[in-house]
Amino acid sequence: xxxxxxxxxxxEPRWQRRWDDEAxxxxxxxxxxxxxxVLEMFPYPSGRIHMGHVRNYTMGDVxxxxxxxxxxxxxxxxxxxxxxxxxxxxxxxxxxxxxxxTYANIETMKGQLKSMGLSLDxxxxxxxxxxxxxxxxxxxxxxxxxAGLVERKQSKVNWDPVDQTVLANEQVIxxxxxxxxxxxxxxxxxxxxxxxxxxxxDLLAALDKLERWPDKVRTMQRxxxxxSEGLLIRFALDxxxxxDGESEVKIFTTRPDTLFGAKFLALSPDHPLAQAAAKDNPxxxxxxxxxxxxxxxxxxxxxxxxxxxxxxxxxAHPFDPxxxxxxxxxxxxLMDYGTGAIFGCPAHDQRDLDFVNKYGLGNxxxxxxxxxxxxxFTITDTAxxxxxxMINSRFLDGMTITEAKEDVAKRLEAATIGNAxxxxxxxxxxxxxWGISRQRYWGCPIPVIHCETCGVVPVxxxxxxxxxxxxxxFDRPGNPLDRHPTWKHxxxxxxxxxxxxETDTMDTFVDSSWYFVRFTDPWNETTxxxxxxxxxxxPVDQYIGGIEHAILHLLYSRFFTRAMKATGHLDLDEPxxxxxxxxxxxxxxxRRADGSYAAPxxxxxxxxxxxxxxxxxxxxxxxxxxSIEKMSKSKRNTVDPDDIIATYGADTARWFxxxxxxxxxxxxxxxxxxxxxxxxxxxxxxxxxAATPLLPEPGxxxxxxxxxARALRAAAHQALAxxxxxxxxxxxxxxxAKLYAFVGTLHETVDDPAKPLETDPAVAAAAREAxxxxxxxxxxxxxxxxxxxxxxxxxxxxxxxxxxxxxxEALLVSDTVTLPVQINGKKKAxxxxxxxxxxxxxxxxxxxxxxxxxxLGGKPHRKIIVVPQRIVNVVA
RNA sequence: GCGGACGUGGCGGAACUGGUAGACGCAAGGGACUUAAAAUCCCUCGAUGGCAACGUCGUACGGGUUCGAGUCCCGUCGUCCGCACCA
Numbered sequence: 031x032x033x034x035x036x037x038x039x040x041x042e043p044r045w046q047r048r049w050d051d052e053a054x055x056x057x058x059x060x061x062x063x064x065x066x067x068v069l070e071m072f073p074y075p076s077g078r079i080h081m082g083h084v085r086n087y088t089m090g091d092v093x094x095x096x097x098x099x100x101x102x103x104x105x106x107x108x109x110x111x112x113x114x115x116x117x118x119x120x121x122x123x124x125x126x127x128x129x130x131x132t133y134a135n136i137e138t139m140k141g142q143l144k145s146m147g148l149s150l151d152x153x154x155x156x157x158x159x160x161x162x163x164x165x166x167x168x169x170x171x172x173x174x175x176x177a178g179l180v181e182r183k184q185s186k187v188n189w190d191p192v193d194q195t196v197l198a199n200e201q202v203i204x205x206x207x208x209x210x211x212x213x214x215x216x217x218x219x220x221x222x223x224x225x226x227x228x229x230x231x232d233l234l235a236a237l238d239k240l241e242r243w244p245d246k247v248r249t250m251q252r253x254x255x256x257x258s259e260g261l262l263i264r265f266a267l268d269x270x271x272x273x274d275g276e277s278e279v280k281i282f283t284t285r286p287d288t289l290f291g292a293k294f295l296a297l298s299p300d301h302p303l304a305q306a307a308a309k310d311n312p313x314x315x316x317x318x319x320x321x322x323x324x325x326x327x328x329x330x331x332x333x334x335x336x337x338x339x340x341x342x343x344x345x346a347h348p349f350d351p352x353x354x355x356x357x358x359x360x361x362x363x364l365m366d367y368g369t370g371a372i373f374g375c376p377a378h379d380q381r382d383l384d385f386v387n388k389y390g391l392g393n394x395x396x397x398x399x400x401x402x403x404x405x406x407f408t409i410t411d412t413a414x415x416x417x418x419x420m421i422n423s424r425f426l427d428g429m430t431i432t433e434a435k436e437d438v439a440k441r442l443e444a445a446t447i448g449n450a451x452x453x454x455x456x457x458x459x460x461x462x463x464w465g466i467s468r469q470r471y472w473g474c475p476i477p478v479i480h481c482e483t484c485g486v487v488p489v490x491x492x493x494x495x496x497x498x499x500x501x502x503x504f505d506r507p508g509n510p511l512d513r514h515p516t517w518k519h520x521x522x523x524x525x526x527x528x529x530x531x532e533t534d535t536m537d538t539f540v541d542s543s544w545y546f547v548r549f550t551d552p553w554n555e556t557t558x559x560x561x562x563x564x565x566x567x568x569p570v571d572q573y574i575g576g577i578e579h580a581i582l583h584l585l586y587s588r589f590f591t592r593a594m595k596a597t598g599h600l601d602l603d604e605p606x607x608x609x610x611x612x613x614x615x616x617x618x619x620x621r622r623a624d625g626s627y628a629a630p631x632x633x634x635x636x637x638x639x640x641x642x643x644x645x646x647x648x649x650x651x652x653x654x655x656x657s658i659e660k661m662s663k664s665k666r667n668t669v670d671p672d673d674i675i676a677t678y679g680a681d682t683a684r685w686f687x688x689x690x691x692x693x694x695x696x697x698x699x700x701x702x703x704x705x706x707x708x709x710x711x712x713x714x715x716x717x718x719x720a721a722t723p724l725l726p727e728p729g730x731x732x733x734x735x736x737x738x739a740r741a742l743r744a745a746a747h748q749a750l751a752x753x754x755x756x757x758x759x760x761x762x763x764x765x766x767a768k769l770y771a772f773v774g775t776l777h778e779t780v781d782d783p784a785k786p787l788e789t790d791p792a793v794a795a796a797a798r799e800a801x802x803x804x805x806x807x808x809x810x811x812x813x814x815x816x817x818x819x820x821x822x823x824x825x826x827x828x829x830x831x832x833x834x835x836x837x838x839e840a841l842l843v844s845d846t847v848t849l850p851v852q853i854n855g856k857k858k859a860x861x862x863x864x865x866x867x868x869x870x871x872x873x874x875x876x877x878x879x880x881x882x883x884x885x886l887g888g889k890p891h892r893k894i895i896v897v898p899q900r901i902v903n904v905v906a
Numbered sequence: 907g908c909g910g911a912c913g914u915g916g917c918g919g920a921a922c923u924g925g926u927a928g929a930c931g932c933a934a935g936g937g938a939c940u941u942a943a944a945a946u947c948c949c950u951c952g953a954u955g956g957c958a959a960c961g962u963c964g965u966a967c968g969g970g971u972u973c974g975a976g977u978c979c980c981g982u983c984g985u986c987c988g989c990a991c992c993a
Contacts, residue, residue, distance in 0.1 A: 246988080253909070253988075296993095364993090690932085691918065695919095698917090700932075702932055703918075703933095705932090712946095716946085763919075763930085764929090767931075768929090769930090770930050771930065850926040854973075855972095892973090894973090903974060
């Protein structure tokens, strides 16, 4: 065997250069073969890539290389999600311009990605901060505006006091800004909105068709969109108790069946009627103020106590004008859902029950669970929201909930107050419009001009892009665009009068909502898309990224696809046909005695057989091995991809990323397991080096009658079938397990003391085929090693361009099968029979087995179950 | 609170639509080679009983369906994730 070690540091750059020189990963838009679009979520250019990127991009690259070998015109591009806050933070902290900071980071990270050996078409690279990209985004903004998909409105917004910007609801997590972590405040501002809610129904319904999306993500989006069917009911107000000008209140309910259990109405503190009532009621006014404050603090989780204030207003029950219900203002009623008002049925809604128990309004159960006696069924602390029959509900009594809902809806639709029906059926969504205004510099400028006479005027398309000014100061927080001395002062395109540019920029989620479209023709300077090309390559066949984008990015992209279709930029229903969410890369943490963290690179791990100990390399100080956590700077448990590639090579890193865990689960980065991957790289190289001199020319005919040759071919084709299947199903860890096993088999052949490889031409010919297959199988995962082996095996082509081998199915089935034999479901023996042996023959063979005879002890069996090709079970 | 996913050796995990539980990797132990170490190669490796052939138990726990259950059903416990006053 050769002693020469495989030198990744030498081989990897060499092959990368060759791929580059021959431009083998560039995709031609006129390639006539069937297309396959594989895409990984593009990175934010934060400075350096991290292990999460390595995992994400390795998975995508395996798919890209595999599909390319399968004969597809593969589109596999990369770009940069390059606008955003960190560039401005860096500008403030280090006096670097966001642009130079961003482009320097892109340069560094591009080099890192290249060192991973990814099969990307770099000629399609885009950066969202480049005017050549955001120009088209501005164009689409104007098109959306024209199409009625953009709106400017006053709204209560989530204000992040640290980043000094507005956040979308999706960007507020537990009441805190998703990036800054600061407690979010409520403010009234005029904002630009994309009318995503216009597509609520479609965005929801189309989820059912996204069969290649994880159920988890679809469920999350379903919940986020939050469709609920119900009834909008008008309650007439008692004029004697009601402020002038008010005569009714509208409420939304999904439980009209419980109308006879109503005890009160409740308004949101922001409800117009509440405001009106507060005018002459200082106590109510004070209460509303209080609600606002606790509302903004958002500590709702622990201080969830229901509070209300009786306005004194009385509302008439829709089925009984003499039945008056008190109208409260309550802190738990949300203004921006439904109508901002509810009716409370305490017996069947926990919130309402908590409320009446506090204010002594009582409750009447109107739904009685089956098996309970309606006469004695009572509610005290726990509302009943299950199924049952209507009680205490006059004409509804005895009906099911569904029947009662229908009956109430029909009656109230037919009834009228004034000239309008009392109620109408309504569908409500939780999803609200997407506020895209950000008070930031480093984002895509919103292309409109505010004119003193004409109002809001779109920037003419021929004036695009509205470019960001480069002379900008970051000495204060807030929006530098707004403070720029000249940039915002322009003439109105309509009247030529005094105008002012919009100084808000777009949420960076806008940038990432269509980059996958732009990749199809990034060279088009005049329009955002070239429709024929976009329609050819889209949808993305396989999209891969983190679960953290399950809602925001993916929902926005789905909206954008619809909006682009509506404005004639695309003909596409859904952007991502297949979605895969990969798990995180996690690592142990190390803590010093003083509580500070130590980095993996500073620590030496030793095992004394019983347990693992960690010491600081520099001082020998013992450190505690802590829990396994997501890699993060704060826990200092990160591993730098550059270090790993320098030490082991990209192939080892790639192989490790795929091998240890199922790709949708977290993978633990462990030094021992990386070394295992590294050993495997060397093992493959040694094996190929040892075998090569003994192998005949590629394509040498193999004697089909030779048993040894056939066995070897069977192993190769089985591995081929298994690895292909693993990649197709994105089960990379199982594909890799099969490769380990296959290499083991080849090793046995090469190491066989009988030396058939040297003496038996049939075996040698089979081995030639097997080695060629092996190298093709490892190529998607370890492309550099594969190229090196491919060349060593005497090929002059690139394995990266070689076709995927075809499975010869005939090799996978043998003439005989060995079936496990069970007695009463426990395995006791094996039986080998002809593959197509009829059942009686198999039964006879089984009953003749010693193990079966002794187990039966001379008694007759009761039954034999033969599952063809699988198993035999004898029932004693 | 609501919704979802999961629970298999010392560890990561495998087991297609119910059909030989623990593939493959890591760690560990033993051996070969070596002056020695590294590297490499070979063997062992769920628990338990037995000298052994072999037996018994075993996929969080308790039931059930089935010739047969890690897989399906019911219940319990635990872990993780998402949403969180959405009427």
